[in-house]
Amino acid sequence: xxxxxxxxxxxxxxxxxxxxxxxxxxxxxxxxxxxxxxxxxxxxxxxxxxxxxxxxxxxxxxxxxxxxxxxxxxxxxxxxxxxxxxxxxxxxxxxxxxxxxxxxxxxxxxxxxxxxxxxxxxxxxxxxxxxxxxxxxxxxxxxxxxxxxxxxxxxxxxxxxxxxxxxxxxxxxxxxxxxxxxxxxxxxxxxxxxxxxxxxx
Numbered sequence: 309x310x311x312x313x314x315x316x317x318x319x320x321x322x323x324x325x326x327x328x329x330x331x332x333x334x335x336x337x338x339x340x341x342x343x344x345x346x347x348x349x350x351x352x353x354x355x356x357x358x359x360x361x362x363x364x365x366x367x368x369x370x371x372x373x374x375x376x377x378x379x380x381x382x383x384x385x386x387x388x389x390x391x392x393x394x395x396x397x398x399x400x401x402x403x404x405x406x407x408x409x410x411x412x413x414x415x416x417x418x419x420x421x422x423x424x425x426x427x428x429x430x431x432x433x434x435x436x437x438x439x440x441x442x443x444x445x446x447x448x449x450x451x452x453x454x455x456x457x458x459x460x461x462x463x464x465x466x467x468x469x470x471x472x473x474x475x476x477x478x479x480x481x482x483x484x485x486x487x488x489x490x491x492x493x494x495x496x497x498x499x500x501x502x503x504x505x506x507x508x509x
Contacts, residue, residue: 310428313411315421323350352471358415359467366460373454416463416470418478455492459485
């Protein structure tokens with residue numbers, strides 16, 4: 309499902325012919341170029357919609373982690389009313405939502421389809437092989453979840469900006485993510501050393 313979605317989205321992202329034009333001219337940049345595009349193609353619309361989806365999803369998950377009170381959910385259906393087909397439909401829907409999440413992230417990280425395919429396949433293999441150790445690591449280091457959600461927010465904002473014609477170099481994204489991951493690694497190391505000191509004393 310993820311590879312099929314990835315191929316479809318990668319094909320749609322290649323549709324760069326303008327669909328409509330707002331007819332609004334932005335203020336010129338330092339070299340006379342417009343600060344944002346007023347012509348929107350299917351690629352631009354997909355990037356904007358995908359970026360909004362990632363921002364909404366990351367914001368919702370951050371809110372859930374900060375204030376984990378039970379709320380009404382579209383999947384909260386009485387168990388007795390669920391048939392086998394309904395359960396399968398819900399599982400497929402959830403898989404589709406999380407697949408779109410990872411696919412849009414891959415699209416926001418690179419422009420090359422083979423790299424996206426390798427990344428998605430590698431991510432699925434890691435999830436299959438390291439599900440329990442990864443779950444234990446996340447349980448012991450909950451701040452990693454917030455860092456990952458921050459990455460989703462950043463990638464969503466980059467997709468939205470790209471849809472409006474403001475292109476952010478991918479190197480900036482990689483550098484920011486590597487720096488944040490390095491700082492989080494130092495925090496984890498410091499916390500473990502503090503726990504060891506307390507255990508030794």
